[in-house]
Amino acid sequence: MIQGPLELLASAFLHASWNALLERERHPQGAVLAVLTAALVFAAAAALAFPGAGFPTRAGLLWTAAAGVFEGVYFLTLAAALGRATYGAVYAVARGGALLVVWPAAALWLHEPVPARAVAGAVLVGVSVAAVAATGREHASRAGMAFAVACAAAIGGYHLCYDRALREGASPAPVFAVALAVALPLAWAAARRASNVAAPGSRSDVLRRVAAGALATASFLLFLHGLSRSGAGVALTLRNTSVVFAQLLAVLLGERVPARQWAGAALVALGAAVLTPPG
Numbered sequence: 187m188i189q190g191p192l193e194l195l196a197s198a199f200l201h202a203s204w205n206a207l208l209e210r211e212r213h214p215q216g217a218v219l220a221v222l223t224a225a226l227v228f229a230a231a232a233a234l235a236f237p238g239a240g241f242p243t244r245a246g247l248l249w250t251a252a253a254g255v256f257e258g259v260y261f262l263t264l265a266a267a268l269g270r271a272t273y274g275a276v277y278a279v280a281r282g283g284a285l286l287v288v289w290p291a292a293a294l295w296l297h298e299p300v301p302a303r304a305v306a307g308a309v310l311v312g313v314s315v316a317a318v319a320a321t322g323r324e325h326a327s328r329a330g331m332a333f334a335v336a337c338a339a340a341i342g343g344y345h346l347c348y349d350r351a352l353r354e355g356a357s358p359a360p361v362f363a364v365a366l367a368v369a370l371p372l373a374w375a376a377a378r379r380a381s382n383v384a385a386p387g388s389r390s391d392v393l394r395r396v397a398a399g400a401l402a403t404a405s406f407l408l409f410l411h412g413l414s415r416s417g418a419g420v421a422l423t424l425r426n427t428s429v430v431f432a433q434l435l436a437v438l439l440g441e442r443v444p445a446r447q448w449a450g451a452a453l454v455a456l457g458a459a460v461l462t463p464p465g
Contacts, residue, residue, distance in 0.1 A: 191424055194412040198428035200405035202277065206435040207398040208265070209273040217395060218265040222370055224399025225406075229363040232407060238357025241364075246354030249347045250361050254368025256344035261373050263337040271330025274436035274443050274451075279334035280341060281426045282454050285311045285419075287342025292419040296349065303460050307423070310457035313450075341422075348410060349418040358410035362403070429454040 204221070211217035241247040267276040292298040344365070351361050413421040433451040436443050 193408045194424035197405045197408035198425045199431050200401050202428040202431035202435055204398040204401035207394055214265045214268045218261050219373055220395040221398040222261055222373055224396045225402045226366040226370055228400055228403035229366050232359040233363040236359045239355055240360050242355040246351045246356035249351035250364045251368050253344040253347035254365035256340045257365050257369035258372035260340035263333045267330050267333035267337055271327045272441055274433050274447055276334045277432035278429045278450050280337040281429050282311050283338025284341035288345055288422045289419045291346055298417045307457040307460035310453050313453055345422050352414045358407055362406050
């Protein structure tokens with residue numbers, strides 16, 4: 187039985203919100219570094235305020251470090267995708283595609299039960315990803331969709347590593363702080379090689395990036411708390427209702443959301459409902 191589903195739903199909304207703030211950047215690939223830095227500061231503060239058990243085992247710390255590597259890849263591929271495709275399409279492909287990574291791994295690696303309803307839900311998610319990716323404008327942006335798919339793989343990777351770290355008794359706030367500490371230098375090194383480090387910008391730019399960092403931190407901490415109380419597949423599925431929030435936020439950002447993209451988001455929501463066990 188899932189405990190605290192509201193934590194995962196709140197995490198979904200906050201995650202879609204900070205991604206929407208990133209979309210307002212002229213150069214999202216560079217700005218994401220500032221967001222990541224701000225998130226690390228907030229995560230470190232949370233770890234000091236709510237240390238919990240920390241890392242009672244070495245394995246928990248190692249899994250957290252591995253999650254940090256995937257986090258670095260996630261931030262970079264997300265920014266690269268947003269620089270080449272619309273926010274709504276990128277979000278649907280990245281979040282929906284991650285489900286197709288985590289559910290099989292949860293069954294084969296974590297030995298979580300996968301009932302027939304999970305298979306049906308995965309099929310729905312797969313159809314929704316195809317519907318969004320085949321939308322007119324996005325079909326021509328192959329690079330944007332390729333980065334979104336890579337982002338989906340990274341999401342699946344860090345999600346599974348976080349699950350393993352929490353199973354080792356690690357506490358959510360220290361886990362997220364250490365993972366970000368690993369991800370940050372990787373992201374900065376890659377950005378410098380590609381000359382994608384953003385300038386400080388105006389005061390409003392700085393405030394927007396700090397706000398995005400705060401939202402990202404709050405979203406992940408809520409997610410990790412929810413993940414510690416449920417299976418990996420169920421937790422990610424509930425959090426991926428953020429795909430629906432993303433389409434609504436895309437409209438608020440002034441984007442035109444095609445009917446096929448709305449249908450894809452609806453199928454993700456339906457897939458989440460099918461995948462989630464009763465209760």
